[in-house]
Amino acid sequence: MLEYTTIINNDYHYVINSIVQNFPCISIILSFLSGIFCAALKSKGAKKLCFFNLTVGFALSLATLIYCLKVGDYYIYMMGHFPAPFGNEIRVGVLEALMATSFTLVMMLSLMGGLKHIYHDVLPDKQEYYFLMMTLLYTSLIALIYTNDLFTAYVFVEINTLTACAIVMLKHSKETLVATARYLMMSLLGSGLFLIGISILYDITGHLLMSNIKEGVQNLVATGRYTFPLEMIICLFAIGLGIKSALYPFHSWLPDAHGQSTSASSAVLSGLVLKGYIILLIKLVYRVFGFNVINNSKVLNILFVFGILAMTIGSIKAINERDLKKMIAYSSVAQIGYIYMGIGLGNELGMVAACLQILVHAFTKPMLFNTAGAFMDTANGSRKFKDLKGAARKNMYAGIAFAVGAFSMIGIPLFGGFVVKYNLAIAALNNPSKAVIALLALIISTVLNAIYYVPALMVLFKKDDSTKKIVVIPDKKDLGFIISNGIFIICNFILGIMSSYFIKLIIDGLKVFS
Amino acid sequence: MIYVQYILILFLLVCAISVCVTNNLLVSLIIFTAYSLVMSVIWLFLESPDLAITEAAVGAGVTSILFFITLKKVGKMTDKEDSDE
Amino acid sequence: MNKIFKSLNDFVNGVQDEKENVHLKHKNKKHHEKVLTERIEDIVESGENKGFNKFYNVIAILLACVIIACMIYTVSFLPSFGDPTNPANNEVVQAYIENGIRDTGAVNFVAGMILNYRAFDTLGESTVLFIAATTVIILLFKHKTKEEEKAEQLEEAKYEDKHDLILRHGALIVVPATLVFGVYVLFNGHLSPGGGFSGGTIMGAALILYNSAFGDNSTKTFFNYGIHKVIKISALSFYALSQLYSFITGANLIESIIPNGIAGNLISSGLILPLNICVGFEVACTMFGFYSLFDREEI
């Protein structure tokens, strides 16, 4: 750790020796500013500003990642003139920088891939607001990744919720309003539970900063005081964030919200927004309670069971679904289940696998949603499988990308999804009490994944004999779409083939994470 | 003074329960407004004047106005449908 | 059953109406049939659901009881109310009170805390308000052509004199007082209770009262969508920029050039006063914007 002292009196020694350390803060405030200015611009200008901001953000977070790798340690950055229990601070390490970089990339690519649909689905006089919401969503995501203060995390969770609801709602149709209302309701329940958890935690530890809370919690556990409230707080956090990240019994809002919205929104929602909350949960596990405290509580078992239920029941629901986008949305439920199972295994390897799954899913699902949008173009906007027969033949680029995504989700070697399943299996073997169930669930879920993705591929690649009239002629040479899917495919292969490098990165990151 | 606090707190509880029970939207909104106002008084008792002034302006003021305009918009102000026929 | 009869009655009425419009006979009949069948479906459904509804209510009460019981059990373990030795009253609180005036220059420690020590949270908070205003604009704002606007203004002018007399005369007294009080609360945020948010809301409430008493046209002379946008964007961007400055100087240990002034004076406490003013104007605009969007779908 870099030199950092906390002294109550005004003797603040704090050494910042490098310009790079300012980059996370600059990227957060910069995206705030560009989000605000988007309101003053027209659609085209807002788009340019949004992409400019994402590009700059990508460069800044990449630089931060390289710096962190070089130093091999985390650093703490004061947000203001006062060090942390008094002021705000952000904390940057390898894992955070890695997540921020990949999230920026995913967001840029999914916006690029779905740009045509945004112009089609959103009313022309409201398009600038779409980019405004995206920019502020991005702000809240990176702030959630970097922040080291629970209440700041709460504020940014709320920004995240509000913007996520807004990007669902911006598609001009009746159904999205209903989907937004359900999504908003569930999110509010989640935030309420999260906030009351924070209040009780503040009451018994007296701090809001994650590192100080951890000290307090370790003290309380050592002296054996407040055991029931602590258990309750962990429950509240887990349920609150579980609702927001669509853990199985609380997933009811997800298929509608992800299925009805425009493809870029679905891509960002399932690829990034859900992951933001899960990263916050991992942060809570490591930084607020400490791994051993969480491990001793029963909450991990509950998360484990819910994760396994999500993996199987989400897949079964996806099999029954006759709607392409909703099928992919249910597949998201199943994939979120993998993450929770990894966390629930309660060992380091499981956590590594969960982090890897966050990355793999973030690079795969947006591609699937964007290609689904492209398929819908060939069938006059219908999402039903019966209309989508042979859609992949009409748009070969989308077909290839969808196939890659599907193979990755099923878990075929060489693709990212396989690595996750392999690592989850190893992690499960390290935890004898849960090994049998976890392995069984992995096998069943893989089979179920194959059961719905393979027929979907077969339908999409089937020769279409019927001579339906196509009203909207699909634009096959949509350059942004092709480039974004190309990069997604390459990232998927990189994650699949060079996985050992990423696993090493994540292990390094988790070491300095707590 | 402590008994005043007890009474106010009890009032909050009664408000919360009665909003759940009543079927009339207008009535429940009026109860909500009263609840907000009492909440701001309670915050004065808790020595947080910043919160009291904010809650009085927001909860009993603007939020209630928004609720009432919404009711006007959806035509439930006169309450034709909800009342028992 | 009553409801079925009522809907049948409605249907018959509809048919009678229809006889008067001979031209649309066929179309309308079909429409009415559809409505009737759907209605009956609804009623049947709700009849079936009656048992289910009761079940639902029971579940609701049970769920509420379980949640409340768990949490109350938690509360019984928590530190006592009003005890000075609670864990929450620790060195952080001590530092806020002892060093507050020296560090921030604000006599109101809460204002000093939220606008100087923990300014990042507050930046997020005002952004939440900004986003909410934007979502309401997305949902309810209607772009009107110039002709529509003119027609509406004429319509408004007809009723201009018919606004309630008591309301107008009352507003003449109350609006300036409220406005002045709002400005006072806003500008004294660092000296007394209040601050940007509450002051802004009070000012917004005064604007709302003015609007409902004197009508749309008189408000439009000094406040319209363009001004609303400009105030919001400039206030928030000033906020973000000043925070960027303060974060970067703070983290790099550079002394801030903004003086704290003499504590207790109106113009003191560094950035807190300008930030309060920014937040206040943004909030006033947003609150009035909410009202006018809900009421007339424009600003």
Add this chain to the structure above:
Amino acid sequence: MVSRLFTNYYETVSIIIFGIGFVTLLLNRNIIKKIIGFNFMDTAIYLFLASKGYITGRIAPILLEKLGDTNLAGYQAGTAVPNVQNYINPVPSGLVLTGIVVSVSFTAFFLALAVRLYREYKTLDMHEIISIMNREENKE
């Protein structure tokens, strides 16, 4: 346990209101009722937080000269400090202030959504809206 609940009466009541609000938000069918429930839930949490900051016999965290804290220049120069024993905890107030803004934003958003939903579906009943939506979807 019951005596503890009576000592913490603010917390107890706020938790009860929280439960009521939570269930109203989750299970009430009317959207406006849902929003009122959400407001109850949030204000209950804020009451809980604010009661955490209260200390018996102390006053609001705004410097008052009548309590003997008169040396303003000294406090600013750092040569003297105000008496901590006079004031309650300012942190919860600040947090609640932030929270109130968040909840009013969500209320406005949800209400606007309710107005739009009513315009499209002519009802405020969430179940009815969903069943109408499903019916329309199946027709297509």
